[in-house]
Amino acid sequence: MAGIEYEIVEEIGVLSTNARGWSKELNRISWNGREPKFDIRDWSEDHSKMGKGVTLTDEEAQKLKELL
């Protein structure tokens, strides 16, 4: 993820953890200094490595909650 800066502003919760210690997490993350967004993504145990994921605006997260 060269060139991408991020800050985990809030760790909201863990959805699951797999056998390798990676967790699928819901966080609020600021990407490249922008306004924080909801973020669903796999992380290594110490947050040093990230997997693929999706970011959601507040509106998208609200809609998702209604649909789930």
Next chain:
Amino acid sequence: MAGIEYEIVEEIGVLSTNARGWSKELNRISWNGREPKFDIRDWSEDHSKMGKGVTLTDEEAQKLKELL
């Protein structure tokens, strides 16, 4: 996505649509003939192209709903 087969089993809803016509959607998708999972992903207007996304088990989706 060569070699990956999928079937959109249920179109649950659209979270947002961008200016290019792509939509962020919540669907139930069967990947490679396996049991369907929840899937949050960007799709082109006619579902012919997919973007990055995350799949969620029923348990992960339930937990996500509680956290949002």
